[in-house]
Structure formats: structure tokens, C-alpha cells
Amino acid sequence: MSARKRLSLTRIMRRLHRYDSCASDPHLHTHVVIRNKVKTAQDGKWLTLDGRPPHAATVALSELHEAVFADHLPASWGEWEARDLGRDRNPAWAITGVPEELLVEFSSRSRDIDIEKDRSIAEYVSRHGRQPSTPTIV
Numbered sequence: 001m002s003a004r005k006r007l008s009l010t011r012i013m014r015r016l017h018r019y020d021s022c023a024s025d026p027h028l029h030t031h032v033v034i035r036n037k038v039k040t041a042q043d044g045k046w047l048t049l050d051g052r053p054p055h056a057a058t059v060a061l062s063e064l065h066e067a068v069f070a071d072h073l074p075a076s077w078g079e080w081e082a083r084d085l086g087r088d089r090n091p092a093w094a095i096t097g098v099p100e101e102l103l104v105e106f107s108s109r110s111r112d113i114d115i116e117k118d119r120s121i122a123e124y125v126s127r128h129g130r131q132p133s134t135p136t137i138v
Contacts, residue, residue, distance in 0.1 A: 013032060021109055025106045036050075081093070081095075
């Protein structure tokens, strides 16, 4: 790839590698920002691309990124396994042999979400006299 093409790609997309979550838990991940502006070669005008197709492909692109990322991690770290996250959730990929207790210890955001979910359900029950339906909870 020529230097000119590389430069143009850096203008279109920016990767931000993060090593922790918003809650400061260890969480190696990457954010990718895709620009939806293009400059025409003919007259130099800036145009806006339709952002709906890339937005609709977010989950597929994320899964592809996770798979490529996992393939590049050292084999000495271990094998990958799918961990069930419960109903209505996709499994998470984790390194085999990392104890569930360790994952829970460094998952304060998940803990906070569960606490708030339980509080919201209790408030709903108090207000309506019954458990909320699954779609209401989600």
C-alpha cells in the first residue's frame, strides 16, 4: 500500500486502544471511529456519506474485530472459550482457565448494572403489583 493510501485511510478511520473500562476495570478493547465525510477528486467538495449501513453492521464488524484480535494474542496466554452470559445475551469469549471469581472481581460495571436492574424491578413491582415482563426489563 502506498504512503498516500495509508494517509487517506488514517483520515477515514481512527482506532483508539483502551486497556480498562469506564469503571477502571481491566478491559482490553478498541474503539474505532469512522468518518462519514469524503472529498471529491473532481471539485474538492466535501460530501457526507450515509452512515446507516456501517451503523447497521456494528455488531458484525465488532465480532470480526474480536476474532482477528484474538488470533493475534500469544498462544501462551491460553485457549479461548465461550462463556454464557445468560438469556438474551451473546456469549463472551474469554481465555480458558481464568477463574469466574476473578472475572467477577474485575467486573464492577456489570455488578452496578445488576444492582440497578434489581432496584428498578423492585420499584416496578411496588408500583404495579407484579413482575415486569422480559421486554420491559430489557
